[in-house]
Amino acid sequence: MTDTSASTNASHGALSGAMIARQAIMNGRQTVVGYELLDRSHGRSDHTAASDVLVMFAALSHAGAEELVGKTLLFVNCTHESLSGGHLELVNPEKIVLEIPALGLAATDEVQARQPLLAALRERGFHLAFNQTVLESTYAPWLPLADFIKLDLSVLPADQATVLINYAQRSSKAELIAEKIETAQQYDMVSSLGVELFQGYWFARPALVQTKLLSPQQAHIVDLLNLVRRQASTDEIEEVLKKDAGLAFNLMRLINSAGLGLHHEVSSFRQAVMLLGLKKLFRWAALLLTAARHGGPPPAVGQTAVVRGRFMELLAREFLDAEQADEAFLVGMFSMLDQMLGMPLDKALQLLGLPGTIVNQIEHHEGRLGQLLLLVRACETNDDSDFYSALQNTPLTSQQVNMAHLQALAWSDQMCEL
Known part of the structure; x- marks a missing residue:
């Protein structure tokens, strides 16, 4: 017989991956309904089209004991460049929420030009999330496509948040997510106005996961x-x-x-x-x-x-x-x-x-x-x-x-x- 014995421990060099931060999005009963994924490799706090692709790929292929893509929704930050990427064909769209960024000082015609791509993604089964800028008149073509609207309480005073919440409830069928909640007062305020989804340090800090691939x-x-x-x-x-x-x-x-x-x-x-x-x-x-x-x-x-x-x-x-x-x-x-x-x-x-x-x-x-x-x-x-x-x-x-x-x-x- 021929001896081909191998080391019983896998080399750490066999594994490659990224550092991903995962923060829970919860409902009023403290039940997790989804996780937002953020690239934290090398201390990264921004994201690019390339990092968008690799974060989703790492989440799909993660070899750790904990499943990153489970039964809950996965909220993925996107750039507009990454929205037409072929990597989106590798995922089950019903589980993915694409967080669509605003276009900055965008002209109405640029917003209108991107509307067909967003509509096509939603038609394929992806959920779309926007921040509060989608409630501005410039972004009116996008508003009917919103499944979720995220309201950033770190930049919204209480009176402005109240106005936006009331307007969103009248003008959209989207579920509202109050994000960056850090105090009980913020939670009480938005929940009293009918917001039912929450994200922020008051509930849970982002948890780092070292994703692994062979x-x-x-x-x-x-x-x-x-x-x-x-x-x-x-x-x-x-x-x-x-x-x-x-x-x-x-x-x-x-x-x-x-x-x-x-x-x-x-x-x-x-x-x-x-x-x-x-x-x-x-x-x-x-x-x-x-x-x-x-x-x-x-x-x-x-x-x-x-x-x-x-x-x-x-x-x-x-x-x-x-x-x-x-x-x-x-x-x-x-x-x-x-x-x-x-x-x-x-x-x-x-x-x-x-x-x-x-x-x-x-x-x-x-x-x-x-x-x-x-x-x-x-x-x-x-x-x-x-x-x-x-x-x-x-x-x-x-x-x-x-x-x-x-x-x-x-x-x-x-x-x-x-």
Whole structure:
């Protein structure tokens, strides 16, 4: 048997991400109805079109134990430049509130010119939020599009806030959010006027979340982009995903993210590619290339996960059908998620939303693939007793296992050289 043991701890260099501040938006019963996301990487307090895109991408693909895009609404600050970005096609619009900034000293014709894009976003299912400037006559074309209007109490005196609230309630169907509430007096004042949503230090300060992604090799992302651009076959695209545990994890994380809005159990990379489609796959890979540009090469544990996946696939081909062989690769690769992410295996697997049968095969070694996983792990540890015990539960011979192991190692080395 060939020894391919890897370090049990994932390198911190395997993770890349951003620092995101998340502040709750609550109703009068102190129930969280949504979170506003803000980019706080490198002390950033403003945002650009590029940071808008990366914040949303990081929220979708976050690999931490806490889900950033859950059942509540996600309020995302936008620039007008980012509103036409392809990244918005990667999310479930019903969960996203786009916070649309004012145009400064904008002429009425510029407001009118942007109205069709905003209307199209709302037609696609996005919620739109504006600040109090949308109540000015200049912004009249935007007002019917407002699902939320945010009133900034740090700049509005009580008498002016009262006038704006009364006007908004008469002239719009939007829900009002009083933001930057810092005192009980401010809360009592706006709630007495009928405002039902609140945000500010009086309720909760922004909580920082270090978003994490497994860093794939940039060369593999470029390979994927090139294949998708020339509309390569699903088989060719699947081969690229099998090269890189980080790339595979991030795709499966996205495909099963609550923010994407798909409701399918994905049990192979082939299914993931087909469900996402080439257009969305290209946009996702392009964003991943940007997000991972500062990441280093994958750690040894990621390489071992690729070998394990291929090893499992080759063994499954000896006595199982093609669909189960595809699942075997996934079972093998993702059986090392605990080491790749530095968290318990059950928590790591929950991030991917895999079918229960696959999770049980990984965690509890149920079924034929679970037994194969025990056999593969025995090969890695070079434990003869465990190896022969596991081998008895399969129709394989030791010669078949050793040949498959050598082929998996050679395949992995070849993939890394491409």
